[in-house]
Amino acid sequence: MDVGEILHCLIQRFSPERCYTFLSSLATELHLLAIPSRPIPVARIPVLLEKTCVPQLVKAAQLIWRVLHNHAFQTHAAAHVPVHLLPPGVANVHHIPFDPCCNIGCIDFHIEAGSLKVIELMALPPGMVGIYPGLVARYAEFLNEYVDQGCTVVDFMEGWSRSRCEQLLVDHIVGKDVSEVVAIVDWEPETQVTYGEFLYTKELVERSRPGIRCVIADPREVSVKDARPWIRGLPVGRILNRLTMVDWVAHAEEIRGFSRLLWDCPSVFVYDPYRWFLADKHTLVVLSDKEALLEMGYDTVAIEEITALVPVTRMLKAFVDVRTRRVHMEKIRRYFGTPHDIVLKPVASHASKGIIYGPRAFSSDDVFIRKVLSIPAEEYVIMKRVSTPEMLYPTGEGTAELWKYDVRVFILDDTVAFVGGRIYVGDYTNQLPCRYFAPLLFA
Secondary structure (H helix, E strand, O other), rough: OHHHHHHHHHHOOOHHHHHHHHHHHHHHHHHHOOOOOOOOEEOOHHHHHHHHHHHHHHHHHHHHHHOOHHHHHHHHHHOOHHHHHHOOOOOOOOOOOHHHHHEEEEEEEEEEEEEEEEEEEOOOOOOOOOOHHHHHHEEEEEEHHHHHOOOOOOOOOOOOOOHHHHHHHHHHHHHHHHHHHHEEEEEOHHOOOOOHHHHHHHHHHHHHOEEEEEEEOHHEEEEEEEEEEEEOOOEEEEEEEEOOOHHHHHHHOOHHHHHHHHHHHHHHOOOOHHHHHOOOHHHHHHHHOOOOOOOOOHHHHHHHHHHHHHHOOEEHHHEEEOOOOOOHHHHHHHHHHHHHEEEEEOOOOOOOOOOOHHHHHOOOOHHHHHHHHOHHHHHHHEEEEEOOOOEEEEEEOOEEEHHHHHHEEEEEEEEEEEEEEEEEEEEOOOOOEEEEEEEEOOO
């Protein structure tokens, strides 16, 4: 069965009762209902793509991922670390070290006319990475049962499995010689939609490493004594930081003690928090700029391959005259087309927060100009809009609706291990009313 046949079968046989039973078992296993009023939203069905897409996805992801290992790029990224996140008296860090062979991150794609386009990336573990291996494995089992004989899907990349992914996560978190407390830290963690993921990760760590205690904490609970962190009177050996730099900056005054760890004992972090700046929206500006990549030492072939994957992205301030505050509309049209063809994204945001979507926001050039002049241009990028792929999403009784989806490639230690997706209604991923996490399977 190909993807179309499987999807047709799913739509025709979709049963709300059967779906409810499956999702209920997932909720119990993966703590999806850890916050009853705010459950982790997971989709009824996975995203499905043809197996022939696998080599293209893997090649594209590895090409982008390895740019982060370029020393010139690391130096460029370091310039964006805010001063208040640096040691006292230090004006800047020279570069942000990054070894792609011992890190976890992701790259988000849209598929436009058969071509992959990068819309976002993270050089640190993204939200939900802890439970995605479970989602991928369980949805593959469910799909094979649901569609019966003749349905074979690829869930993990060759050589990978749920157990291997989860063991690697634990090995990263705990490290080699730690026998003390491991902490998962986020701002008010019990209010985060990913709180269930934290609980599952805690359970996974303690089950895999008997004797290790894992706690979930707020950064305000962290104190520094004798150049080491303490939480609730316990010495902490490792911290899995899930606090984004957006929140870190927003709460800088309240978490000064936590910030001290960046220079008093940086080795306590499972992943260097500065890596956030390796993959913010400045990165998309660089990846779509042929001249910038040339200055970083890339040859013509590599430059063409990289820039073909990334929509044109530029700093918004480059199109606003600082003296006259005049917006250079002709220059914008030359790069992007009409305001309808662009998206404005805050440099430091993630998960679609704060974006301004051209087709919905700008009815004319005048509206666009007024909006540009009302926001801090140095904090936004302007990006060529990429159309969003669509899929049929079952609604019951053989009917379906057209929903949109994103593709998220998870990279574990320089290798594509599995692929996820987001299924949603609206112009972009986290826009209400409906958005769901889903694994991506290949048929």
